[in-house]
Amino acid sequence: MKKQISTEAILLLEDGTVYKGKSLGRLGTSGGELCFNTGMTGYQEIFTDPSYFGQMVVTTVSHVGNYGVQHQEVESDRIQISGLVCKDFSHHFSRKTAEGSLQDYFEKAGVVGICEIDTRALVRHIRDKGAMNAIVSSEITDLDELRKKLAEVPSMAGLELSSKVSTSATYEHTLEDPKFRVAVLDLGVKQNSLHNFLKRGCEVKVFPYNTSFEEMEQWNPDGYFISNGPGDPAATTFAVDSVKQILQKEKPLFGICMGHQMLAQANGIATYKMHNGHRGLNHPVKNLLTGLCEITSQNHGFVVDAEQLRNHPEVEVTHINLNDNTIEGIRMKNKPAFSVQYHPESSPGPHDSEYLFDNFVALLEAYKIK
Structure with a gap:
């Protein structure tokens, strides 16, 4: 399994809150409505659930990717989330029946994400402030440029998907x-x-x-x-x-x-x-x-x-x-x-x-x- 080199990543929320962490998946920039999932398992089913289209998922479970991916665990023909935010992202997996790593799965699908941030603090923040749009980037470090791109992300209210x-x-x-x-x-x-x-x-x-x-x-x-x-x-x-x-x-x-x-x-x-x-x-x-x-x-x-x-x-x-x-x-x-x-x-x-x-x-x- 290839060694993954993480780069710096930034998560910017609609209300101006900023989190800095490490990149996961493909290097790039992606935005969507930020929401959190409290499930302890089933991350591949969640990521391929069409109901998550246009949304960036925050996982409250600490470890994501630790059991890899399998084709039989998909809920649709592609990853539907616009991005992933998590605490610990595992580039290695321990399940013998896994067909590959979540990192490779995300890279092939072009999914951008961020890890190694305080997801407890983030979930408490959006729980109190309400659902809001956010943008994550592992290629843009200028916050003013990210704010402009975030402003282009459509609101989920009134959106037909x-x-x-x-x-x-x-x-x-x-x-x-x-x-x-x-x-x-x-x-x-x-x-x-x-x-x-x-x-x-x-x-x-x-x-x-x-x-x-x-x-x-x-x-x-x-x-x-x-x-x-x-x-x-x-x-x-x-x-x-x-x-x-x-x-x-x-x-x-x-x-x-x-x-x-x-x-x-x-x-x-x-x-x-x-x-x-x-x-x-x-x-x-x-x-x-x-x-x-x-x-x-x-x-x-x-x-x-x-x-x-x-x-x-x-x-x-x-x-x-x-x-x-x-x-x-x-x-x-x-x-x-x-x-x-x-x-x-x-x-x-x-x-x-x-x-x-x-x-x-x-x-x-x-x-x-x-």
Whole structure:
């Protein structure tokens, strides 16, 4: 394994805060919205999660890269983050089954990052001040020049990004004897969501983000899955129209994360940007239907408006976050449609919430009998 020579790097935050450390990945300059993830493991799944497109991730775990990378642990066909900020970056890895180092993986993908900074102080800062844009550079040392480049980084509020990560062409995962057919509207789908359908006997056909309901319906699916994805849900209006038509058809619908927000907007319920999003593997959520708590994997910076939900005649709350009481799940009272804000595909994370895929399959069975 080649010896890595680190160079100086600078992290500049939108509020003027500066951190100095060492470079990781490719030498260069990159900007995006700065957010932190509290997960202890699963860094490759996080870095390839399309919902992180346009964001620079701060990891709260001390060591990153220590178990290398494997192709089977990706959630999409490329790294999606705009940069990495961490405490200790491991250029060497100890896992025998690893296919390479994280450093080489980042270099090939052109990812820029910074390490050897006080990430505890950084996380406390953005936790108190709120999510903000930042820029990292291992090639520019002049702060005035970095400020100019940082000013060019767009705000996440009002930003539509599903078109940047969605598939450009329809594709299928078929089964020899499928129980059901699930049409997937790809707003930034994770591969493990598709695997969860396949292992339950559901073959899937994945459609680009702007596919019309009429085109998806031609495949004659038994139900629809609206995936997770990046950006501001209020700017993702093209998917709202598709969800409205699915609801009119009264076919089973399941939404995750962005898909959850699309279901809310299709019912006239707004979303808003959070002071700090939920990103990690240890978020407690209460299922109001069963009274049980589940530990969930989450990655979102926007949330559904609880006030507008409170007296909605057709939508009810099914899950709440026990840290801040934000809405984590909803279902329609008169249609076979439900959604959650978190990630039951559990990649990475605990498997407490995989039952939601079983609930959707039960809906498919009930609809088919009907």
